Amino acid sequence: MSTSSLFVTLAVLIAVAYVLGRGRSMALADHSQRGFRNLNSLPFYYGMLTALWCGIPSLLLVALWLMLDGNAIDQLLIAQLPGEVAALSHAELGLVLNNIKNLALGNMVGANPEPYMVEAASTLTALQRSSQMAMTVAAISVAMVLSIIAWLRINPQQKARLQVETAFKVILLACASLAILTTIGIVFSVIFESLQFFKTVPVSDFLFGLQWSPQMAIRADQVGSSGAFGVIPLFVGTLLISLIAMIVAVPAGLMSAIYLSEYASSRVRSMVKPALEVLAGIPTVVYGFFAALTVAPFVRDSGVWAFEFLGLPMQISSESALAAGLVMGIMIIPFVSSLSDDVITAVPQSMRDGSLGLGATKSETIKQVVIPAALPGIVGGILLAVSRAIGETMIVVMAAGLAANLTANPLDTVTTVTVQIVTLLVGDQEFDSPKTLSAFALGLVLFVVTLALNYVALHVVRKYREQYE
Amino acid sequence: MTELNAVAQATIAQAVETPAAAAASSASYETVGQPFLDSGAKMSMRDVDVFYGDKQAIFNVGLDIGQNEVLAMIGPSGCGKSTFLRCLNRMNDTIDICRVTGQLQLEGQNIYDPKLDVVPLRARVGMVFQKPNPFPKSIYDNVAYGPRIHGLVSRRAELDEVVETSLRKASLWEEVKDRLHAPGTGLSGGQQQRLCIARTIAVSPEVILMDEPCSALDPIATAKIEELIAELSENFTIAIVTHSMQQAARVSHRTAYFHLGKLIEVNDTEKVFTNPDHELTEAYITGRFG
Numbered sequence: 226m227s228t229s230s231l232f233v234t235l236a237v238l239i240a241v242a243y244v245l246g247r248g249r250s251m252a253l254a255d256h257s258q259r260g261f262r263n264l265n266s267l268p269f270y271y272g273m274l275t276a277l278w279c280g281i282p283s284l285l286l287v288a289l290w291l292m293l294d295g296n297a298i299d300q301l302l303i304a305q306l307p308g309e310v311a312a313l314s315h316a317e318l319g320l321v322l323n324n325i326k327n328l329a330l331g332n333m334v335g336a337n338p339e340p341y342m343v344e345a346a347s348t349l350t351a352l353q354r355s356s357q358m359a360m361t362v363a364a365i366s367v368a369m370v371l372s373i374i375a376w377l378r379i380n381p382q383q384k385a386r387l388q389v390e391t392a393f394k395v396i397l398l399a400c401a402s403l404a405i406l407t408t409i410g411i412v413f414s415v416i417f418e419s420l421q422f423f424k425t426v427p428v429s430d431f432l433f434g435l436q437w438s439p440q441m442a443i444r445a446d447q448v449g450s451s452g453a454f455g456v457i458p459l460f461v462g463t464l465l466i467s468l469i470a471m472i473v474a475v476p477a478g479l480m481s482a483i484y485l486s487e488y489a490s491s492r493v494r495s496m497v498k499p500a501l502e503v504l505a506g507i508p509t510v511v512y513g514f515f516a517a518l519t520v521a522p523f524v525r526d527s528g529v530w531a532f533e534f535l536g537l538p539m540q541i542s543s544e545s546a547l548a549a550g551l552v553m554g555i556m557i558i559p560f561v562s563s564l565s566d567d568v569i570t571a572v573p574q575s576m577r578d579g580s581l582g583l584g585a586t587k588s589e590t591i592k593q594v595v596i597p598a599a600l601p602g603i604v605g606g607i608l609l610a611v612s613r614a615i616g617e618t619m620i621v622v623m624a625a626g627l628a629a630n631l632t633a634n635p636l637d638t639v640t641t642v643t644v645q646i647v648t649l650l651v652g653d654q655e656f657d658s659p660k661t662l663s664a665f666a667l668g669l670v671l672f673v674v675t676l677a678l679n680y681v682a683l684h685v686v687r688k689y690r691e692q693y694e
Numbered sequence: 695m696t697e698l699n700a701v702a703q704a705t706i707a708q709a710v711e712t713p714a715a716a717a718a719s720s721a722s723y724e725t726v727g728q729p730f731l732d733s734g735a736k737m738s739m740r741d742v743d744v745f746y747g748d749k750q751a752i753f754n755v756g757l758d759i760g761q762n763e764v765l766a767m768i769g770p771s772g773c774g775k776s777t778f779l780r781c782l783n784r785m786n787d788t789i790d791i792c793r794v795t796g797q798l799q800l801e802g803q804n805i806y807d808p809k810l811d812v813v814p815l816r817a818r819v820g821m822v823f824q825k826p827n828p829f830p831k832s833i834y835d836n837v838a839y840g841p842r843i844h845g846l847v848s849r850r851a852e853l854d855e856v857v858e859t860s861l862r863k864a865s866l867w868e869e870v871k872d873r874l875h876a877p878g879t880g881l882s883g884g885q886q887q888r889l890c891i892a893r894t895i896a897v898s899p900e901v902i903l904m905d906e907p908c909s910a911l912d913p914i915a916t917a918k919i920e921e922l923i924a925e926l927s928e929n930f931t932i933a934i935v936t937h938s939m940q941q942a943a944r945v946s947h948r949t950a951y952f953h954l955g956k957l958i959e960v961n962d963t964e965k966v967f968t969n970p971d972h973e974l975t976e977a978y979i980t981g982r983f984g
Contacts, residue, residue: 490790491790573827574788575823575825576827576829576830577788578785578821578823578827579827579828579829579890579893580829580839581785581788581816582783582785582816582820582821582822582823582894583816583817583820583839583840583893583894583897584813584814584815584816584817584818584840584843584844584897585813585843586843589843593829593839593843597829597830597831598830
């Protein structure tokens with residue numbers, strides 16, 4: 226039976242187990258009065274308990290089997306191969322195995338496969354078939370046996386509700402730990418690769434170097450490509466673009482939040498707020514088009530015009546930090562405005578009444594009472610927007626270029642950490658050269674920086690959150 | 695804002711659903727007692743109607759508040775006394791759906807004149823709210839807020855003086871003089887309410903409106919505020935909404951009884967609590983409903 230039909234079968238079994246478990250508890254119930262008074266839990270819980278016993282262990286078994294059976298079959302296959310083939314190096318053995326697998330699937334593997342390969346291919350097919358069969362039998366029998374046991378154990382005294390709730394608590398915990406475990410996994414994979422990188426390039430060169438040109442000689446006879454891995458130009462570029470973005474986003478976002486929460490009528494608010502949030506839903510690659518095709522040429526043309534007008538002999542590139550920063554600023558306006566709007570709305574009306582009751586005008590009330598009371602939340606929102614700006618890639622790739630210039634001139638082309646990570650890893654790359662490994666080191670530094678920012682943001686929000694209460 | 699509207703509407707709904715509403719909502723009625731003063735009226739209101747959307751919350755209320763008088767407004771929940779109080783310095787302007795008609799005058803000046811600037815009005819008619827609402831600033835800055843926004847002082851020393859005088863008048867000075875720069879939100883509830891009173895006094899208003907100023911306070915803090923009200927009435931005109939009839943009896947000179955948006959009776963406090971003219975007033979003060 227194929228894996229997908231096995232899942233369907235198990236689903237049917239689970240449903241049947243639920244119905245039967247529920248039915249048995251109802252049958253055992255005392256119906257002399259209304260309801261089911263002698264049952265410890267409602268019939269639903271007995272049904273759920275039976276279904277859980279049917280489903281969870283068998284599904285876990287299937288998952289484990291699918292994870293391990295590929296390796297086990299490989300080992301069995303290698304044991305069958307002729308001695309001289311089994312003695313090959315790890316990489317070459319992998320190639321041979323691949324050939325055998327292709328042969329088993331009926332794909333072309335070359336002119337005439339060697340006889341041991343043909344034989345191994347048929348063994349492989351047989352092994353796979355029996356593994357599949359064994360899995361089906363095991364899973365279905367586990368499901369049936371356990372649900373029958375659970376079904377037989379149903380009695381009115383059984384604390385089914387508590388057991389089901391405990392099981393669900395564990396399931397919820399497992400889901401919650403998924404995100405945490407993934408984060409830990411990401412961190413570790415980045416850290417290990419970064420350590421590899423730091424074996425070839427010293428940490429101090431990496432963190433404080435002023436030159437970024439990650440070209441390594443692939444062949445020994447290649448000329449002049451020793452590579453320079455100074456991260457400073459990338460961080461300066463990132464900061465420059467983020468700064469421009471924040472200069473656009475913070476005033477625009479904050480003021481639109483103030484307008485929406487304090488001045489707008491509910492009709493305007495109900496139209497403008499969703500419209501602003503649509504901005505957050507636009508894929509960043511679309512912003513990238515906009516930046517590269519509309520804003521960047523506009524910036525260049527107006528720059529050229531301005532310099533001509535002033536008679537300055539300045540160059541202006543068609544890709545600029547300014548274009549990328551402007552568009553990125555537009556992109557993060559909804560982050561700032563939406564979060565600020567929420568915290569401003571959360572300031573109690575009694576604060577505003579107190580100020581208005583003293584004869585303060587609306588703007589005095591907003592400037593001197595509402596904004597200071599909402600400030601922690603606003604700062605938190607802004608910091609989250611900064612993390613977002615630092616992590617943004619697509620717009621920068623398209624509008625700011627790839628040249629790692631160490632410059633503070635917003636009209637120059639710059640590049641950012643995330644963009645370099647992308648360019649380092651795209652295409653065919655050696656995974657043991659410092660060039661590719663440096664991407665992980667960049668990722669690590671970026672991760673640390675955004676983590677620190679998020680931590681500060683959360684801390685600020687938490688520390689001052691309830692100040693006005 | 696919307697929250698406030700919802701509260702207002704709920705209040706109205708409650709008022710309309712009460713069984714007694716049908717009986718009391720006949721088109722015309724007369725306020726018994728002495729709602730009007732022959733002379734010395736600080737504020738005078740005539741034919742005031744207040745609507746929240748389509749619902750009418752106040753029906754044809756006429757009332758005078760005398761110079762340096764303490765006027766108490768009592769009545770069951772949802773009877774419109776807070777709504778009426780909030781009309782007196784146009785705090786109801788902050789509620790979109792609220793509409794006020796009639797004549798409301800402060801020393802002969804129409805306070806609902808469309809050309810009138812509401813800012814100086816609220817500086818002349820200050821308000822203290824039910825729940826203490828100090829700003830999340832220092833005690834000093836809370837009191838200095840009004841004088842600063844109204845430009846009442848030009849030098850730091852003058853501001854210090856206003857802050858001290860106001861805190862003294864609110865009998866809070868002795869308790870906070872050593873920690874003027876600590877946050878106002880760190881004070882106890884009773885101290886916070888006196889801080890809010892000091893904040894109001896600092897603007898030197900002529901009338902102070904108090905909306906159940908003691909309902910969130912314990913008896914000791916309440917006693918202090920009541921003592922304070924007596925002292926303040928030497929300099930200010932005070933209108934106070936309260937749910938405590940003992941409080942009304944203790945602090946006020948005249949008492950107004952509201953019932954379902956109508957002003958039923960206004961008389962000297964002593965008369966209201968000993969020998970009221972209207973049977974509804976009597977029923978309320980003797981605890982038969984409310």
